[in-house]
Amino acid sequence: MFEIIRDIGAITRQIQNISNAEFRKLGLGNNAFLYVIRVYERPGMFMGELADSVQIDRTTAFRTVQKLVEKGYLRLEDDQQDKRLRRVFVTQQGEAVYPKLHAFEQLCSDQLLENLSQSEQATLDTLLQKLLHEK
Template identity: 60%
Template sequence: MFEIIRRIGAITRLMQIDSNQHFKALGLNNNLFIYIIRVVEQPGMFLAELADSVQIDRTTSFRTVKKLVAAGYLTLQNDELNLKIKRIYPTEKAQLLYPQLHAYEMAKSQDLLVNLTTAEQAQLKRLLRKLQVNGQKV
């Protein structure tokens, strides 16, 4: 069974290598593009929500957001009710880039799943939902 986990890890690494090369010219290597996709799709989420969304610890996520703010892709705004909470919004630069990022993500997903039937894809989705790490669903 350990072979399954190794296979998932190998797939993840190969996709990271490809995305890092693909987005390097935009300064979005190291999976920075994923943050932009999430924020464009869910503008106004707060930092902890984004960290949970990309499955990264909050400190690393905050540092990454700061880089993307400095690069002009994201903005941080105080929550209207709780000033301790910072909400994240995409800039126009991020919104203009989003179609390219989303198209890349869709193309890579299709490439990965090309040999699976629709039924097999649905089954894989169901099975992956059952996985957990440290007692928590992923």
């Protein structure tokens, strides 16, 4: 059954390759576009929450966020209650590019799932959630 995991990985890599090629010209290659999407959708996340949301280690996430701050897509703010923590927000530049990122993500999703019925999509979602949350 390990073929299932290989297939999931292949699908993921295929989408990442297409996305990275599409967004490289914006300086959002190497999956950096994911950070802008996640922060736009959940502004004010802590760095650790952002790392968890993109399923990447915190050191890599921090480096990527720093690059996105330098490129003008994200900004960091100290937390008001705990100055050791930093929250992440999109800038105007990040807000401006979000619709394109989201539309591309939606298009990929629609194309990937177009051959599945609504019932099959619901079953797939249930099974994937079970895989993600079984520890």
